[in-house]
Amino acid sequence: MIQVDGLRVRFGANEVVRGVSFGVPTGGSFGLVGESGSGKSTILRAISGLNPDWTGEIRVNDAALAPKRGRDFYRRVQMVFQDPYGSLHPRQTVDRALSEPLIVHGLGDREARILRALQDVALPASVGFRYPHQLSGGQRQRVAIARALMAEPEVLLLDEPTSALDVSVQAEVLNLLRDLQDRRRLTYILVSHNLAVVAHLCPALGVMQGGELVETLGADDLRAGRVRHPHTAELRALSVELE
Amino acid sequence: MDVSPASQPTLRDWLLSETPGSRRQAAWGRRYRLWLQFRRNTLAMAGLSIAVLLILAAVFAPLLANHDPSVQDLAHRLGRPSAEHWLGTDELGRDVYSRLLYGGRITLGMVVAVVILVAPVGLAVGCVAGYAGGIWDRLLMRVTDVFLAFPRLILALAFVAALKPGVTSAVAAIALTAWPPYARLARAETLSLRRADFIAAVRLTGASAGRIVLRHVAPLCLPSLVVRVTLDMSSIILTAAGLGFLGMGAQPPSPEWGTMIASARRFILDQWWVPTAPGLAIFAASLAFNLLGDGLRDVLDPKQGG
Amino acid sequence: MLAEIANLRIAFPTPSGEAEAVRGVSFTLGQEKLGIVGESGSGKSLTARSLLKLVPQHALISADRLAFDGIDVLRAGERQMRQIRGKRAGLILQDPKYSLNPVMTAGEQIAEAWRTHKGGSRRVALQAATDLLEQVRIREPARVARAYPHELSGGMGQRVMIAMMLAPDPELLIADEPTSALDATVQAEILRLIEDLVSRRGMGLILISHDLPLVGHFCDRVAVMYAGRIVEELAAGALARAQHPYTRGLLGCMPALLHPKSRLPVMVRDPDWLAH
Numbered sequence: 001m002i003q004v005d006g007l008r009v010r011f012g013a014n015e016v017v018r019g020v021s022f023g024v025p026t027g028g029s030f031g032l033v034g035e036s037g038s039g040k041s042t043i044l045r046a047i048s049g050l051n052p053d054w055t056g057e058i059r060v061n062d063a064a065l066a067p068k069r070g071r072d073f074y075r076r077v078q079m080v081f082q083d084p085y086g087s088l089h090p091r092q093t094v095d096r097a098l099s100e101p102l103i104v105h106g107l108g109d110r111e112a113r114i115l116r117a118l119q120d121v122a123l124p125a126s127v128g129f130r131y132p133h134q135l136s137g138g139q140r141q142r143v144a145i146a147r148a149l150m151a152e153p154e155v156l157l158l159d160e161p162t163s164a165l166d167v168s169v170q171a172e173v174l175n176l177l178r179d180l181q182d183r184r185r186l187t188y189i190l191v192s193h194n195l196a197v198v199a200h201l202c203p204a205l206g207v208m209q210g211g212e213l214v215e216t217l218g219a220d221d222l223r224a225g226r227v228r229h230p231h232t233a234e235l236r237a238l239s240v241e242l243e
Numbered sequence: 244m245d246v247s248p249a250s251q252p253t254l255r256d257w258l259l260s261e262t263p264g265s266r267r268q269a270a271w272g273r274r275y276r277l278w279l280q281f282r283r284n285t286l287a288m289a290g291l292s293i294a295v296l297l298i299l300a301a302v303f304a305p306l307l308a309n310h311d312p313s314v315q316d317l318a319h320r321l322g323r324p325s326a327e328h329w330l331g332t333d334e335l336g337r338d339v340y341s342r343l344l345y346g347g348r349i350t351l352g353m354v355v356a357v358v359i360l361v362a363p364v365g366l367a368v369g370c371v372a373g374y375a376g377g378i379w380d381r382l383l384m385r386v387t388d389v390f391l392a393f394p395r396l397i398l399a400l401a402f403v404a405a406l407k408p409g410v411t412s413a414v415a416a417i418a419l420t421a422w423p424p425y426a427r428l429a430r431a432e433t434l435s436l437r438r439a440d441f442i443a444a445v446r447l448t449g450a451s452a453g454r455i456v457l458r459h460v461a462p463l464c465l466p467s468l469v470v471r472v473t474l475d476m477s478s479i480i481l482t483a484a485g486l487g488f489l490g491m492g493a494q495p496p497s498p499e500w501g502t503m504i505a506s507a508r509r510f511i512l513d514q515w516w517v518p519t520a521p522g523l524a525i526f527a528a529s530l531a532f533n534l535l536g537d538g539l540r541d542v543l544d545p546k547q548g549g
Numbered sequence: 550m551l552a553e554i555a556n557l558r559i560a561f562p563t564p565s566g567e568a569e570a571v572r573g574v575s576f577t578l579g580q581e582k583l584g585i586v587g588e589s590g591s592g593k594s595l596t597a598r599s600l601l602k603l604v605p606q607h608a609l610i611s612a613d614r615l616a617f618d619g620i621d622v623l624r625a626g627e628r629q630m631r632q633i634r635g636k637r638a639g640l641i642l643q644d645p646k647y648s649l650n651p652v653m654t655a656g657e658q659i660a661e662a663w664r665t666h667k668g669g670s671r672r673v674a675l676q677a678a679t680d681l682l683e684q685v686r687i688r689e690p691a692r693v694a695r696a697y698p699h700e701l702s703g704g705m706g707q708r709v710m711i712a713m714m715l716a717p718d719p720e721l722l723i724a725d726e727p728t729s730a731l732d733a734t735v736q737a738e739i740l741r742l743i744e745d746l747v748s749r750r751g752m753g754l755i756l757i758s759h760d761l762p763l764v765g766h767f768c769d770r771v772a773v774m775y776a777g778r779i780v781e782e783l784a785a786g787a788l789a790r791a792q793h794p795y796t797r798g799l800l801g802c803m804p805a806l807l808h809p810k811s812r813l814p815v816m817v818r819d820p821d822w823l824a825h
Contacts, residue, residue, distance in 0.1 A: 036732055049447070074447055074448055074449035082440075087440040093270075096266060101448045104450045130261075130269065131273065134261070168816040170802075171814070172815050174813055196803065200810075219809075238733045239806050241766070242763055242766055243805045
């Protein structure tokens with residue numbers, strides 16, 4: 001479904017992503033794990049089209065992508081951001097935020113679609129006309145997920161979707177993401193600094209360090225300790241130490 | 244099902260509901276909560292009351308005035324305040340109180356005209372410059388800088404010297420120098436909003452830049468713009484009155500407040516009420532808008548969680 | 550007893566009455582490491598800050614006992630509190646980006662903390678600052694002392710913060726989510742550093758976090774807070790045998806690398822926990 005080859009991103013004089021290549025099968029989940037500054041979020045932003053300054057090749061469904069994307073790319077690929085407080089427009093009700101993708105893509109039947117979207121993310125219809133500051137962090141993130149799903153995409157790019165949430169809320173959102181993937185056959189790329197979260201949701205993952213993809217491995221291999229790169233081993237040890 | 248009067252939801256309940264049933268209800272609920280917060284500020288309420296009073300007095304001037312403001316009565320010039328003339332008469336025997344009311348129309352009218360011209364232009368220029376960036380930003384900001392460099396009063400004088408002195412020229416002159424600060428304000432807000440995740444999310448719907456700026460960025464620039472406009476009103480009033488005082492704005496026999504002071508200033512010592520009444524009116528209007536603007540800032544300023 | 554808290558209540562006035570953020574919290578602290586764990590809104594930060602009387606001005610605090618080393622904090626005036634704050638009890642916050650002065654070098658800030666409570670000349674203080682930077686395991690203390698906060702990484706900024714707080718040789722250290730903004734590798738180092746310094750200097754430590762396993766790893770005792778109350782207090786080693794359903798819920802709902810689950814157990818919040 002998604003194929004990335006030799007992706008390079010440069011911010012001024014700094015090369016933040018150095019020749020990264022990986023692939024994600026349709027309906028699969030790929031995790032990108034690494035510390036801050038490793039370049040994992042930058043990769044996501046390049047794939048999503050938010051950052052047009054990249055070189056290399058990105059293919060979605062076998063079609064190579066240009067730096068500028070058209071509206072139907074955005075129907076197929078969507079993103080969920082890290083900060084639930086910053087990803088919703090502070091002056092727009094939930095209903096307004098959810099109808100924006102519908103208006104832009106010219107999809108009708110708005111009320112019904114919005115109600116269904118709220119149901120899909122297990123939010124009561126009563127939150128429909130609330131403002132973001134009247135919702136909890138977990139509720140905001142659910143609205144963000146609902147918004148990403150409004151135009152019925154095939155791919156979801158998840159940028160640390162649960163890092164800013166309480167642990168109990170994180171569990172609910174991770175379960176929700178798993179359910180949505182099963183129900184809608186979505187393809188995920190999940191970025192996180194939390195190895196346990198990534199291994200929970202993704203059967204395959206890549207480890208980033210200093211802009212390079214130092215290792216790609218399966219979640220099972222990671223759990224069993226069959227790792228090759230020292231950075232992977234280090235991250236694994238830290239995660240296991242605290243269990 | 245019996246609905247007794249006690250269980251009927253009041254308007255207040257509807258506004259403060261935690262689960263609004265429509266966008267309109269949510270929006271009005273938000274405005275009502277801001278109003279409740281605003282109401283707690285006594286000084287701001289005082290400012291609002293005075294401003295409203297002045298505006299109403301100007302609007303209903305024909306009903307409130309008890310004399311024709313242009314009728315001269317040279318036999319009774321410079322009369323003291325009396326039952327007949329509540330604020331006395333000026334140097335041509337005209338009723339000061341009625342002139343004050345009609346003058347309010349001109350002064351406040353000028354201010355409103357300036358604001359209507361200036362705020363949308365400043366907002367548009369600032370948002371476009373901030374969002375587009377690059378060459379557009381540089382171009383628009385240099386144009387803004389050029390206009391910002393002109394001192395208001397001097398430009399106004401130059402303008403009216405070139406054209407005919409009068410209210411229109413004064414409004415145009417003030418408007419030309421008043422818009423740059425709003426452009427800068429809007430641009431600063433837009434620059435910080437541009438990096439927000441919710442703007443990135445809208446970009447990911449494939450919305451055009453125009454739609455993003457108009458529907459998502461500009462509404463967030465409005466609160467600080469509104470505060471700035473309100474606070475600026477007092478300085479626009481002073482500039483308009485200043486132009487009138489210099490004979491560059493409204494011309495005599497127009498009862499504009501600044502013009503009234505100009506024609507009566509030689510009486511300040513003996514018949515002090517003639518120039519003082521319009522002076523106090525200008526002071527009251529300026530103060531009112533200042534207090535109102537401060538109150539609005541406390542309520543709308545995002546840094547304070549508005 | 551470094552700290553004694555009995556029946557602490559902190560409430561905030563709202564248009565619809567008083568909102569209680571802390572509802573009757575009690576614990577004591579000796580020369581040990583206590584971890585206070587809770588989710589957002591549990592009141593853990595407020596509880597610890599109340600010891601230094603660093604709660605928002607409009608907060609209403611009441612307690613049967615709120616004492617630092619025997620001093621009644623509740624009734625203490627500002628001058629008395631200034632003798633405690635910094636000098637006898639230090640506070641480390643989450644993000645050094647926001648808690649370090651951006652226009653002073655690291656060395657100058659540490660030296661200022663030193664001089665405020667110990668006096669002495671600028672030169673002595675700057676030398677002490679460089680020594681402290683070495684104690685917090687910074688490899689080039691002289692260079693870092695001359696650096697500004699924006700030139701330092703998150704981990705180094707936190708070490709500078711720790712050095713600043715340790716300069717006056719306090720007896721108690723309160724660390725409010727000191728590593729939440731740091732990467733996992735740096736997190737472990739900073740916590741080990743704090744643990745080491747606290748033990749060597751014979752200090753008490755209150756570590757506030759939302760991360761239960763982390764706190765269990767680095768503290769002697771753990772207090773779990775929910776909705777303004779302590780629902781369970783236990784020794785760090787006994788975490789696996791926690792009794793309260795909330796604590797068990799917190800432990801259970803986290804994804805674990807070595808114990809994969811297809812669905813994470815979701816915490817069911819029993820309203821009884823609020824009533825206690």
